[in-house]
Amino acid sequence: MKRIRYSPDVDALLIELSEEPIAYAEDEGSLILHYSSSGEVVTIEVLDVKEFMAKNSTAEVSCEN
Secondary structure, three states: EEEEEEEEEEEEEEEEOOOOOOEEEEEEEEEEEEEEOEEEEEEEEEEEHHHHHHHOOOOOOOOOO
């Protein structure tokens, strides 16, 4: 199931792309990518969303199958 959730109390956005178990994560600043054991992106987490969007008025995310 794919879904998007925003938590205003911590200003975090969670984009769930897959129900695969998370094996590991990589982060770069406010962006955290969670991967399955096969390397598939399972979730995308954006911390400090308001600040992230203010700095990045244009955001592009590409998912390859």
